[in-house]
Amino acid sequence: MDKVLVIGAGLLGSCIIGKLAGGCEVHGADVDTSLGEPGCEFHTVDITSRRAVSDLVTSVRPAAVFHTAALTNVDRCERDKTMALRVNGTATGHIALACAKVDAYLCFISTDYIFDGKKGMYREDDPPRPLSAYGESKLLGETEVRCLGDRWKWVIARSSILYGAFRKRYNFASWIIDEVRNGRPIRVVADQRGSPTLAEDLSGAVAELWRRGATGIYNVAGREPASRYDFAVRLCEVFGLDRSLVTPVRTGELRQRAQRPEDSSLDVSKVERALGRRMLDVRGGLERMRELWERLPPQEAAPAPEEA
Template identity: 35%
Template sequence: MKKILITGSNGLLGQKLVELLLKQPHVQCIATARGANRLPFTEGYAYYSMDITDREQVNDVMAQVKPDVVVHGAAMTNVDQCEFEKENCWAQNVKAVEYIVEACQQHNIFLCHVSTDFIFDGTSGPYTEEGEANPLSFYGWSKYAAEKVVEHSKLRWAIARTVLVYGIAYDMSRSNIILWVKKSLEEKKNIKVVTDQWRTPTLAEDLAMGCFLIADQEAEGVFNISGKDLLTPYEMAIMTAEYFGLDKSLIAQADSTTFTQPAKRPARTGFVLDKSQTILGYAPHTFTEGIAILAGQLQ
C-alpha cells in the first residue's frame, strides 16, 4: 500500500484528490486541512487537522502518519488578497513549505508541490517547464519562492504547475468563470470579459489526476499540469454560453485595463504539456469536455 497525504483537503483540488485516491485500491489516503473535516466522503481515508503554518503540527502529523508521498496543495491563492496581506501570504505559501520540506526530509517522504503559472510575467506564453520565472504579483513571488525551497531541498521532489483551475466542490464558497457566466446570463445580466489575457484553464479533476500520476510514479522534476486549450476569458465565456444555450449578446469584450485589480496579472501564460503527457501519461480534457463534466455535477 502506498500512503499519500494531502494538504488542503477541504479545498477544490483537495476534494478531487481524495475522491480520486479513494478509487485506487493500492493507495491509503490521508487527508489534512486546517480545522474540521469538510469532505463529503465519510469513509475510506483518515483525516488529521493540520495547520501548515504551525511547524509543530506539521512535524507531529508527519511523524505519526509517515506517508510515502505528500501532495501539497494547500495555499493562499486569492491573488489580490495576497497583495494586501503579504505576511499572511508568506506564512502560508513559503514558511509552510519550509516546514513541510523539513518534515519530509526527516521521514524520507516524496513531495509533490503544487505551483502556478503566476510565477511567469506572461510575455512569452505558453510556457514549457524551462520557462523563465518573473512574477508580477506578490502571490506569484510567494509561489516562486516556495518552488525554490523545494528545489534546494535534499528531497526527492516534484513541482506540479497549473493554470486557472475550475470545478465544483462540495460546500465551496468560491465561484469560477463557468458558473459566473452561466449565472449572469441566466439572470439576463450584461457582463464584460477580457480578450487580452490567455490561459490554459484546468479542470480540477485533471489537476488531481496529474498530481496522482506524479505521486504514484514518484516522478521527479517540474511538470506542467493544465488544460490543453489556450483561450481568453472572453472565449471561455462564449463557449460556456454556447454549451448552456444562453444569450451570447450579453457578453461584451473588454481589455484588462477596464478592471482595476490590486495585483498585476500576466497577459499570456498557458502551458506546453508535452513533458507531462510523455512521462506521466497525463491526458487532460478539452475545455468543452470540462464544461460538460462540471454541468453534470450541477444536477
C-alpha cells in the same frame, strides 16, 4: 494499501482526495474545518506552524503528500504580502522538511503566475518573473521544495485557471454558471490568457505522476490556451447558458490591485509524454465538468469568489 496525505481541501484538494479514496488510505488536512471530505480521515492544520505540520506528517507517515493549500486570492495576497509569503512560501518549506523526515514523496501545486506573461506557452525551464505577490510567494514555495535536492522525491506541478464541479466555494467556472444562470450580466477579461484546467484532470495527472515516481517540474494544465473571456463564452455554449450576458473587458477596466500576466499559458508536452496521454482541451474539460455538475446535490450558498 498506500497512505497519502492531501494538504488543502479546497477545489483541487477535495478532488485529489476523491481520486485516491478507494485505492489508498487517504488523510486530508486544511485550516478550514468545514472542508472534510467523505472517504478520508480529516485533520485540522495551519501550515504556517512548523510544529503542527511536523506533528501531522510524522503521525500520519504517508507515502506521499499532495500539497494544495494556499492563499489563492491574488488581490488579497497583494494587500498582505507578508502573509502570502508565509502561507505560500515559508510554510511550503515546513511541509518539504516534514516529508524529508519521513521519506514521503511530495507533490507541490504551483502556478502559471510565476511568469510575467510576455511570452505564453511557457515551458518548465523558462525563467520565472512573477508580477504579483501571489506569484512571488508561490515561487518561494517552489524554491523551498527544490531545496530538497536529489535525495528526496518531489514534483512541482504548475497549473493555471483551475475550475471544477465544486460548490463549497466559487471557482472561475462555477461563478460564471451561477451568475449567468441567474440572469446576472458579468464582465470577463479578454486580454488575460492561460490554460484552463479541470481540477479532476489535474488530480488524475498528479496521482499518476506519483505512481510513476516522476520527479522535477511539470506543467500540468489544460492543453489548450484561452482567454478568460473565450473560456466563459465556451462554457455558456456547453452549459446552454445565455452568452450575451458575458461582456468582454480589458484588464485596466477592472482596477484589480494585483497585476496579472497577459499570457501565462503553459506548454504541457512534457507531462503528456510522461503520462502517455493528452491533457483535456477546453471543450473536453467543460463537457466533463457539465457531467460532474449535473451529479451534484442542489446548490447551497457558496461563499464569496476566490481566484488565482
